[in-house]
Amino acid sequence: MSESETPRFRYTAALANEIEPRWQAWWAEHGTFHAPNPSGDLADPAHPRAGAPKLHVQDMFPYPSGAGLHVGHPLGYIGTDSYTRYKRMAGYNVLHPMGFDAFGLPAEQYAVQTGTHPAVTTAANVERYKTQLRRLGLAYDDRRSFATTDPEYYRWTQWIFTQVFNSWYDEKIHKARPIPELIAEFEAGTRPTPEQPWSELSPVERRKLIDDHRLAYVSEAPVNWCPGLGTVLANEEVTPDGRSERGNYPVFQRSLKQWMMRITAYCDRLIEDLDTLDWPEPVKLMQRNWIGRSKGAHVDFPVGADTITVFTTRPDTLFGATYMVLAPEHELVDKITPAEWPAGTNRAWTGGHDDPGAAIAAYRALAAAKTDEERTESKEKTGVFTGAFATNPVNGKEIPVFIADYVLAGYGTGAIMAVPGQDERDWAFAEVFELPIIRTVKAPDGFEGAYTGEGPAINSDWLDGKGIAEAKAAMIAWLELHGHGRGATTYRLRDWLFSRQRYWGEPFPIVYDETGLPIALPDEMLPVVLPDVDDFSPRTFDPDDANSEPETPLSRKKDWVNVELDLGDGLKSYTRETNTMPQWAGSCWYELRYLDPKNEKELVGAENEAYWMGPARDGDSGGVDLYVGGVEHAVLHLLYARFWHKVLYDLGHVSSFEPFRKLFNQGYIQAYAFRDARGVIVPAEEVVERDGKWFYNDAPVTREYGKMGKSLKNVVTPDEMCEQYGADTFRVYEMAMGPLDVSRPWETRAVIGSQRFLQRVWRLVVDEETGALRTTDEPLEPAVRKHLHRTIAGVREDMDELRFNTAIAKLIELTNTLTPLPSASREAIEPLVLMTSPFAPHLAEELWRKLGHQDSLAYAGFPEADPAQLKAESITYPVQVNGKVRGRVEVTPEASESEVREAALAAVAEVIDGRTPKKVIVVAGRLVSVVI
RNA sequence: GCCCGGGUGGUGGAAUGGCAGACACGGCCGCCUUAAAAGCGGCUGCCUUACGAGGCGUGCGGGUUCGAGACCCGCCCCGGGCACCA
Numbered sequence A: 001m002s003e004s005e006t007p008r009f010r011y012t013a014a015l016a017n018e019i020e021p022r023w024q025a026w027w028a029e030h031g032t033f034h035a036p037n038p039s040g041d042l043a044d045p046a047h048p049r050a051g052a053p054k055l056h057v058q059d060m061f062p063y064p065s066g067a068g069l070h071v072g073h074p075l076g077y078i079g080t081d082s083y084t085r086y087k088r089m090a091g092y093n094v095l096h097p098m099g100f101d102a103f104g105l106p107a108e109q110y111a112v113q114t115g116t117h118p119a120v121t122t123a124a125n126v127e128r129y130k131t132q133l134r135r136l137g138l139a140y141d142d143r144r145s146f147a148t149t150d151p152e153y154y155r156w157t158q159w160i161f162t163q164v165f166n167s168w169y170d171e172k173i174h175k176a177r178p179i180p181e182l183i184a185e186f187e188a189g190t191r192p193t194p195e196q197p198w199s200e201l202s203p204v205e206r207r208k209l210i211d212d213h214r215l216a217y218v219s220e221a222p223v224n225w226c227p228g229l230g231t232v233l234a235n236e237e238v239t240p241d242g243r244s245e246r247g248n249y250p251v252f253q254r255s256l257k258q259w260m261m262r263i264t265a266y267c268d269r270l271i272e273d274l275d276t277l278d279w280p281e282p283v284k285l286m287q288r289n290w291i292g293r294s295k296g297a298h299v300d301f302p303v304g305a306d307t308i309t310v311f312t313t314r315p316d317t318l319f320g321a322t323y324m325v326l327a328p329e330h331e332l333v334d335k336i337t338p339a340e341w342p343a344g345t346n347r348a349w350t351g352g353h354d355d356p357g358a359a360i361a362a363y364r365a366l367a368a369a370k371t372d373e374e375r376t377e378s379k380e381k382t383g384v385f386t387g388a389f390a391t392n393p394v395n396g397k398e399i400p401v402f403i404a405d406y407v408l409a410g411y412g413t414g415a416i417m418a419v420p421g422q423d424e425r426d427w428a429f430a431e432v433f434e435l436p437i438i439r440t441v442k443a444p445d446g447f448e449g450a451y452t453g454e455g456p457a458i459n460s461d462w463l464d465g466k467g468i469a470e471a472k473a474a475m476i477a478w479l480e481l482h483g484h485g486r487g488a489t490t491y492r493l494r495d496w497l498f499s500r501q502r503y504w505g506e507p508f509p510i511v512y513d514e515t516g517l518p519i520a521l522p523d524e525m526l527p528v529v530l531p532d533v534d535d536f537s538p539r540t541f542d543p544d545d546a547n548s549e550p551e552t553p554l555s556r557k558k559d560w561v562n563v564e565l566d567l568g569d570g571l572k573s574y575t576r577e578t579n580t581m582p583q584w585a586g587s588c589w590y591e592l593r594y595l596d597p598k599n600e601k602e603l604v605g606a607e608n609e610a611y612w613m614g615p616a617r618d619g620d621s622g623g624v625d626l627y628v629g630g631v632e633h634a635v636l637h638l639l640y641a642r643f644w645h646k647v648l649y650d651l652g653h654v655s656s657f658e659p660f661r662k663l664f665n666q667g668y669i670q671a672y673a674f675r676d677a678r679g680v681i682v683p684a685e686e687v688v689e690r691d692g693k694w695f696y697n698d699a700p701v702t703r704e705y706g707k708m709g710k711s712l713k714n715v716v717t718p719d720e721m722c723e724q725y726g727a728d729t730f731r732v733y734e735m736a737m738g739p740l741d742v743s744r745p746w747e748t749r750a751v752i753g754s755q756r757f758l759q760r761v762w763r764l765v766v767d768e769e770t771g772a773l774r775t776t777d778e779p780l781e782p783a784v785r786k787h788l789h790r791t792i793a794g795v796r797e798d799m800d801e802l803r804f805n806t807a808i809a810k811l812i813e814l815t816n817t818l819t820p821l822p823s824a825s826r827e828a829i830e831p832l833v834l835m836t837s838p839f840a841p842h843l844a845e846e847l848w849r850k851l852g853h854q855d856s857l858a859y860a861g862f863p864e865a866d867p868a869q870l871k872a873e874s875i876t877y878p879v880q881v882n883g884k885v886r887g888r889v890e891v892t893p894e895a896s897e898s899e900v901r902e903a904a905l906a907a908v909a910e911v912i913d914g915r916t917p918k919k920v921i922v923v924a925g926r927l928v929s930v931v932i
Numbered sequence B: 001g002c003c004c005g006g007g008u009g010g011u012g013g014a015a016u017g018g019c020a021g022a023c024a025c026g027g028c029c030g031c032c033u034u035a036a037a038a039g040c041g042g043c044u045g046c047c048u049u050a051c052g053a054g055g056c057g058u059g060c061g062g063g064u065u066c067g068a069g070a071c072c073c074g075c076c077c078c079g080g081g082c083a084c085c086a
Helices: A015-030 A075-091 A107-116 A120-134 A152-166 A179-188 A203-211 A261-275 A281-293 A315-320 A355-368 A372-377 A424-433 A468-482 A604-615 A636-650 A718-725 A729-736 A748-766 A782-800 A805-820 A826-836 A841-850 A897-907
Strands: A054-059 A091-095 A167-170 A175-178 A216-226 A232-234 A252-261 A296-302 A306-311 A324-325 A384-391 A399-403 A414-417 A487-488 A511-512 A519-522 A562-567 A571-576 A626-629 A664-667 A668-673 A688-690 A693-696 A697-706 A874-879 A884-891 A919-922 A929-932
Touching: A015 A841, A054 A179, A054 A604, A075 A091, A075 A626, A075 A729, A075 A782, A075 A805, A091 A261, A107 A120, A107 A697, A120 A664, A152 A636, A152 A748, A167 A179, A175 A636, A175 A782, A179 A203, A179 A384, A179 A897, A203 A626, A261 A281, A281 A636, A296 A468, A306 A315, A306 A324, A306 A414, A306 A487, A355 A399, A355 A897, A372 A664, A399 A604, A414 A424, A468 A487, A604 A668, A604 A782, A626 A782, A636 A664, A664 A668, A718 A748, A729 A748, A729 A805, A729 A841, A748 A805, A748 A841, A782 A805, A782 A826, A826 A841, A826 A919, A874 A897, A884 A897, A897 A919
Parallel strands: A054 A091, A054 A626, A324 A399, A626 A664, A874 A929
Antiparallel strands: A167 A175, A216 A232, A216 A252, A296 A306, A296 A384, A296 A487, A324 A414, A384 A399, A511 A519, A511 A571, A562 A571, A668 A697, A688 A693, A693 A697, A874 A884, A919 A929
8 A cells, every 4th residue: 555645644554553552651641440449549539430330340361371362362351341441431430450360381381491480481471461452452450450470469379278278167057167166166075076075185186187177188189190201290181091291101190198178068059159140051050060969868788798888869769779880999899709609690790700809800900901081982881790799778689799880980989779770871781781670760651771751650669659859858768767878969079189299380378397287377477489499390200100209399499398487386497388379279369359459468458349349239149240251261260269259258358259240251263274285284374265265375275263373373463453453443343243252263354344434433533634623513414313312322232231243333334324424513423432432442532532522531421312312203114914025104103003004004905905804913113914 | 972052145243023134344336546555335145037026045844923043843064061970
């Protein structure tokens, strides 16, 4: 494009790139987006929104990776920015902060490779992100920004850990309480101690007993230990064949002392409080499934002198239990297995072995050799008889006990009672092993296979005829009465493994004394600052040495590990905990710190927390008003954050019992990638389309669809878009291309449409040739005025529902109506500029200034529609005859139904052709339907 | 296999059970220009057309209704999640 021939004052990328940094600087200088707190150092009674209704909107904060942002990342940020700019103009005191989740593995791995300290990498990445976000004109209150790696921030992460450590869950009142109250109950004898009375316990025994009750506790837990890498790996980092994804070294399961968090204590509340939340149903469902509460019963089956306890959700089917299955790894297997097969053992049950011991050993070897995937994918049921029989407590029948890998050692009790009549897996197994099948729920006539539906009990003695729910309750009562079992609830959710053998994470505020028991450091010793180390590489071992001991990076820093502290009984030697916290820790509570980021005395001041996040009414959970992020965090992040929040609530530190009242999942922006004939990815930018086919350097290429990424050579960055079009155009395009929650492909060539729209808006105010103000004070034509007010009403409605794409479509329509008019009337243009400002804030500020306003429009009132202008002057009714539109009539809005009917029938008289309509339906304000 | 989303023009997408395809991209035509770009204006679901219009159209097959893209039943396809959860 030749610069000299473009009109001098046209809105171009060059002009946008002049306007945008100028307004960004102006906003920063004037603190335009500072939100006032009710109290503390961020209070500001003179602020235009001090004391106004509040709105707390938050994005899931990013991990600042070295690659920087691509155009998909800021989609949600621009959405919340547009929404909050609108709400701020509409009168709300808006809190919209942004921070950085900056602890994490990539920076540590980069450090291992290059020796660069993760703090250096992280700081550089945070700066880069900040620059990129600033360039987009996002209206954050920058005083409230932080990174989870800031010692002033993780001081409070550590403080929360000590709060969790110093509390226990009181099952009676379903609430966490401080540890001193537990000690008081033990001392007073109001709470029994398990073996000896409290007074007879030694100090160390007392500490162990208390430690067993803490919400944060040390336990042996299995981990994936990879000696070749010298690190413990997450499950995702282990390949299905049990090797490390990186380096392909063997990985061993071994147990290690680990910090755990007792999230299972909160299972019921985590499930039940979902009902109070305005979250997408699929996310709630995923959380419910993840927690996996099942109600049923534990039932005891005697086997000789031993007892196999099973968990079942269907105690009502106990009469149909015809065999039992233990997980191959179950501890009772060896005890109950006899030396010989019982007389008359079915050949099919023995696996062809001469005695049960050999059969079990062979089956275990077989199961162990299978990967988890093979074990779970195989549809065919395998297993082997143990040679033992158990007694079904309800009818005294002897039933055989098998081992089979379809029963998982890690779930429930690792043993099941098998009811083939009502369970598909048991049915399949029973068919293979020729086991009896007894139906205990009446199946519909002709039904084949396991019946899991509702029906009356049959073949069940005293349960016969009862429905499932009634039969369950009756059976549980019977089991409890006769001592054969008890009602029980089990959960799939496990306690949260909270320690990592890494460097780049929050150190634990924990030391150990000579007893080896943990002690939480007092508040005044926080933060425990992460020390510098010289070498970030873990110590590696012989890849096959399963018995090697993992060594954390911090454990090698002896002068840090060994400390002298006065914890109340004089200076003593202690050793520090050398694990660090997982990346989840910092993101588990950051929503609270934004409220009061500078508070050095408390995590968050009570008044500030109550104002921004407190419950709005009885029964309301409180929490962030709108939390926007991807569904990939549906379970872990959101569950952990809810758990911590509830602990803080129980201990009285916050007034809200949920962190996020409303959740919105934004979609993803994805992109096409292209491969040449060799299957090699080619740069997407240089691929051209001709007749529905794609070519790179004139050679045909194939197209695929997926995430943006370096390896697919299809990354488009916001920086490029800002250069080529300006941030405002980029923002408008992202918001206009579809609803926020829908994923869609990126298409750079379509961005031009948003630029054309902004150019037309600009041209309504500024003469492109002279730069003079074009806007006049002439009043609008009545029809245009009506269009304006319809637009205002529609845009407000769309904005409230986060339907930015349709709001922008309405603004474009208004603009296209105004563009050809002889006079650019201020009456329409000022509202148009204000309504465009949430999407294109720099352009709007610039035009607002040109229109003669001295201040930012950030606090100008959002236009309001005049109800009188929303009334239509006439209504056009389409007239359908047998479902097809055959004519239309225009009537006044006041026309009565019979008038509309008459007019409509007259309009289609020709089609009706003298016939008598069977039916005439007049839908007020909509249409007329004639049936003949 | 189970659970959750979703299938509408060449493309992204609009549409409280009431005129399907708003708005935008792309394409075609025109204005401006020596020319091109930018900008502006028009046309653009498919088929037929005597240019008035008519027929067919929201993954497929049924149904409810005066009326279905939307509601119900049965399938097909795509995307995401879970993995024998007793």
